[in-house]
Amino acid sequence: MTPAARAGDLAIETRALTKRFGRQLAVDAVDLAVPTGSVFGFLGPNGSGKTTSIRVMLGLAAATSGEVSVLGEPMPGRLARVLPQVGALVEGPAFYPFLSGAANLARLDTADRAAPWRTRKARVDRALERVGLSNAARKKVSAYSLGMKQRLGIANALLMPRRLLVLDEPTNGLDPQGTREVRALVRSLSGEGTTVFVSSHLLAEVEHMCTHAAIMSAGRLVAQGTLDELRAGESRVRVRTPDAAAAVRVLVAAGLPAAPEPVPEDLGDRAGDPWVSAPLELPRSGRVAPAEQGNWSAGGQLGGGALPEELVAALVAAGVRVRGFEVQNTSLEDRFVALTGEGFDVVR
């Protein structure tokens, strides 16, 4: 262990990391800070530069400019010292199709000169067991399904005890059961103090597993922080009422900067009663449990100090005909879409 293994330092840090392929800027001045001990979600749509960043962090590709340090050491300068402590799944699993699963792991293990040969077989068996592949260990990888290859790829990252795991899209191709097992695995590894860096384009996955996240879009880092920080400040309370002006007055009196929502033009007469909405601040204390996302109903303290039920009571008392009321919690998805743009099109 390096003396740098203090609490509060960074497992991965990039400063103005830039990678250019010809005229295309794949990664554009990214300043990433992955705290030691976190489960860090690296989010972004396809082609946003996630895998390229990972390749640079692991010394597979050279940065055009900027600096990277992993586990407190500069990369790729101290690659030989750093990488034995890092387990990685980069851009999908890759194996020799003509070798068995166990033989593949043994082969890749020989490439790590810090890996003791005496324990190789035991470590391979243990890694296979952890990903549920013990029964397929002697089967050739050419006979593996996509999900089995994915499991084998994760097993490869677990061959040695690691301080940092970099998992690029770890649940790709896995069935729901496999996805669940990966989450449990990540949780258990994290519990043992391993920092886990997970890239994904699946928001739900990050919301379920991670403590921190960063969002990439078109090569740029557009947000990073704890999940709560990323979601914070974006909640809204919405009131559906024909008495919009009165509702706005009541809410403003309660300390919320309310405003009527514009009526979507294409709805015309079918739009019905107008909505009045106001931003709320999420309760900052503690993380909102993922299971409660989307139907947040607990009586947490809202922005102006008012509880939702008090707002409803105030509205009714003021004679506002409340025909609908909801508290919208910002999901990470809202944030993600707001930051990266909505469409299906690959930006570049």
Next chain:
Amino acid sequence: MSDSQPAPGGTSRGAPDTGGAIAGIAAAAQSASATAPARPLGAWALLVSELNVLFRRRRTWALLLALAAVPVLIAVAVRLSSREPSPGRGPPFLDQVTQNGLFVAVTGLIVSIPLFLPLTVGVVVGDTIAGEAGLGTLRYLLVAPAGRVWLLVVKYLGAAAFCLAATVTVVTAGVLAGLALFPVGPLTLLSGDTIGLAESFGRALLIAGYVTVSLLGLSAIGLFFSTLTVVPVGAMAATIVLSVVTQVLDSLPQLEWLHPWLFSHYWLDFADLLRQPVDFSSFGANALLQAGYLLLFGALAYGRFLTKDILS
């Protein structure tokens, strides 16, 4: 969503049991990282693994079998033919096969050198880096970390081991076919001396060594080609085509000034090894030339591979 609940070891189908085993691994981590990079013998594991993967692979066996078939076919054809092979027709030494079966091995090598050996070596050497890149295993070897220079060295040593295996296969198959189909006795050398059976085997292996050395330059070129692409077939084809082109150039008298620099120039000059005493001058010239190619293309491969972005 139920799967947001922690599932410590309770789920079925190999769900990882978390507690004790991880603690065990973590404990091993402490001891492992305490001694971590200081494991000088650890590097050799990759070479052993490389040879293992290479020689257990079915494709390698198919290549070696194809090579073994060359002297066997020659022996069978000569045996079945009613006509004595006449001197000066066909490959060198063919006419001597009926007198002494050991010449099957020599004839087999001579027939294999222009095409079959470069072809099989090209397949293996073209696959070295490009094959790993094509499979995607290259990135996992490098993040292990194998070390780029060491990986190149290991790959080259693997290719060299195949060159040796290829020539020894031809010689062995030739000797066995000769023993089976023709009389074998004391060998009359080109210098007129006669040597016994045991020494004859020794000479055959010496020739195999000569041909192996001959292929080392080509292997270095193939290794360099292999670092240029992620399509192994491309590197294989380029290596094989180059070996053919070089031999064509070597046969053009107009380019005589160029001939001593061509890696294939001494490929067939092992007749000196069939004299008494053995004349090692052509062996030396050949080895020097091949070493030059190894240095040049080894340096090119190093320069290319060390700075290459691994994007496959």
